[in-house]
Amino acid sequence: MDEIALTAGTLYVIVLLRAGGTFAVGWLAGAGTRRSRFARRISSEKFRRAERAIQRWGAPVVAASFLTVGFQTAANFLAGSMRMPLPRYLPALLLGGAAWALIYATAGLGVLALLGRLFAERTALGVSAVAVALLAGCGVVMYRRRRAAPSSGRTVADNEA
Incomplete structure (x- = not known):
């Protein structure tokens, strides 16, 4: 507590x-x-x-x-x-x-307690859970960037320059 x-x-x-x-x-x-x-x-x-x-x-x-x-x-x-x-x-x-x-x-x-227990008891499963979370986060970011990109064919990098 x-x-x-x-x-x-x-x-x-x-x-x-x-x-x-x-x-x-x-x-x-x-x-x-x-x-x-x-x-x-x-x-x-x-x-x-x-x-x-x-x-x-x-x-x-x-x-x-x-x-x-x-x-x-x-x-x-x-x-x-x-x-x-x-x-x-x-x-x-x-x-x-x-x-x-x-x-x-x-x-x-x-979540931290769960991950700590997972890493202590089943390290491979803990690493896999973190990897999946990171990949999902990257996927969400990529999806949002592609969705927000203008339809004129220019990329997000072109718009930021």
């Missing part, structure tokens, strides 16, 4: 600093970002979707964003760039960050 509390507390501090920092960067950047060299990055579909959700629902979207993968950074940055008032943002940050920390502390420690 102490291990989970320590891990959750550490993760909570990390998420508060990371998400709060992202909000602060968004706050400072404001509308000027849309006219800068970063405009292409923040005009991605992920950012546009986050912006629409924040405009419509506000703080609950920020809190719920912590339960997603890949949406929370966009939500916190856009909440800052849209100048969401701190009395609305901070409760969302505190609640969403707590949920994130508890989920990652409990599920994360459970």
